[in-house]
Amino acid sequence: MGKRLIVALLAVVVVVAAVGVPPAPAQKGPIKIGFLAPMTGGAAQIGKDMTNGLSMWLDENKWTIAGRKVELIVEDTQGQPNIALTKLQKLVESDRVHVLAGGLFAHVGYALAPKVDQLRVPMLYPVMAADDLTQRKPVKWVVRNGWTSSQPNHPFGEYVAKTLGYKKVVTIAIDYAFGWEQVGGFQKTFEENGGQVVQKLWAPLNTTDFAPYLSQIRRDADAVFALMVSISALRFPKQYEQAGLKGKLPLLGGGTTFDEFVLPSLGDEAIGGVSALIYSAALDTPANKRFVTEYRKKYTKVPSYYSETCYTTGRWLNEAVKAVNGDVENREKFLEALRKVEIPDAPRGPVKLDSHGNPVQNIYIRKVEKKDGELWNTVIQTYPNVSQFYKYKPEEFLKQPVYDRNFPACKFC
């Protein structure tokens, strides 16, 4: 008798026990930073690089900013927009964080932005590069201190057409906003400088078997532009070599294709890959050399751009908190300060925001080379202070739609 009643009561008890007592509102205690990153799933390693970067800066600065203690709360997004949304809400409403940072994948960035605006807590995007968040759909409470997806590829398309002199290129990219925008940026400047994109292939996020795509690649092209992300980047170069393409069609890439995050796991098949990004661990500047040495000492691996941008995020917060004298409770003022930060000597070079809120920074053209038995992205050319609009006038540039699967159209396919 009443067994079901017991079940029902049990359920209620579980809920009450689980949710516990509501937390007291934060007093002038520590500055709480909420950090979102994938800690499980296909992109868990990237999440690790991201948290390592920020933790390293905090360690170096004794977890204190402008005299206030810092508390870091890391939440796992699993790389999924829905889960990221729930965790965002948890960080703001349950943990009462003063500022948010992190996130991975462009579509997660698009999903989080409206919610961040609604919750009115400043959030730094050191990694999520979805173009439109600082172009056609600006978001008040999001401060991007990373980059836009198409930003490195505007100079890169020009470089491939003019310096490398390739005429016909096949693109293969991961099928989501980041891939579309990377390919779009590349195609725009490549074709404006006389090149032709002759085929565009798209593979779903987290694809690991590229055989069906590799067999389609047109063999009469001059080169292949591949945009890989996370787990796909680990598999692609090997399969490209096994398909017999490596000697025939030189491999170009978006920055994440040959990121330092994947290089240690790749073999000689990656050598010669040319790509463009806002960072290379091989950068020969004092700031970067120190960063790489310290990072390797601490985590026994080479920092990736994910580590660098999140490390610089620590410094970014520091500058802004100092500018408001530690008063992060005044969110509007704090947000304003976050937008004004300029960092002249980050490991990746000078960084400051443009009028639309995206960093103006150096773009490095990099080539994978082997040094002392390790693969490095040797910088072969630097384009200094590139904005998200490259050489175009912002108003002109913004008249075109955001890059997607079908824009720019494949005129030469």
Add this chain to the structure above:
Amino acid sequence: MPPRRPRTALALGAAVLALAALAPVLTSFQLALLTQALILGILAMSLDLVLGYLGLASLGHASYLGLGAYAVGVLSTRHGAGFWTTLVVGIVLAAAVAAVFGLVALRATGVYFLMITLALGMVVWGLANRWVSLTSGDNGISGVPRPELGLPWPMATGLPFFYLILVAFALAFVFLRLVVNSPFGHTLVGIRESESRMRTLGYHVWLHKYIAFVIAGAVGGFAGVLWASYNGFVSPADTELTTSVKILLMVALGGRGTLVGPAIGALAIVLLENLVSVYTHRWLLILGSVYIATIVYAPEGIVGAVRNWTKGDRAWARG
């Protein structure tokens, strides 16, 4: 065959009232988790109709969540449709797709049914991913509004929306309970136990299965409609295999063939996922251990275990 238990309705009524009373003192995040659990509870209960009462394990049930959710996403953001329109379209769409999928899937049983539903689920996922002009692909559709019901309470805030979902949950439960306690529902259990005997007795076995499958799809679509309004966002992740598996686990963890079990399973998994992950990034290990413990020590799920335990049955200690 499960005997009728009129007290269940009473118990559930008490649980719903208790939740309703508890809600105002919870923080908005805790409320959000409960809301999530209730919506996924509806979904898990709908799967239970097929898995628990019919004995067919489906690996494509996230499709109906996705279909309902995309119906809301597309109609509300592109065509300005109101909540009731999206609700009807979402349910009808999910039911229609279930009606088509049922024709294909119900030709098989056991592991083959699992494989076919898996494949059909992948078709829906593929469409969500690739039909970019409609679904925006992996970017998903954001900015899905909360329902405007003409009530004096704004649904954008947590509490009124929670009550709305609580009512929806109660309705779904009552509806599914009516189904499983009807002669139709008893026939389903009969089919689960012995298809050939039911056929010999003159029952139209296939039609019963088919109708149950479509009902499950429709209720799944209902959950999808609520899911989209809750998240304000729809993406292919809603239709993914991992989501289907998660629903299956909710049913197994709570206790299949009990209806209330899957709802408890949904609550348990949502809480485990969100609360354990606060303390450790190895939360998947803990979740995994819970599943293994369930299979080994409580193969009939939480509800089965509690039932056996209150009966003083030795099944609890069987291990």
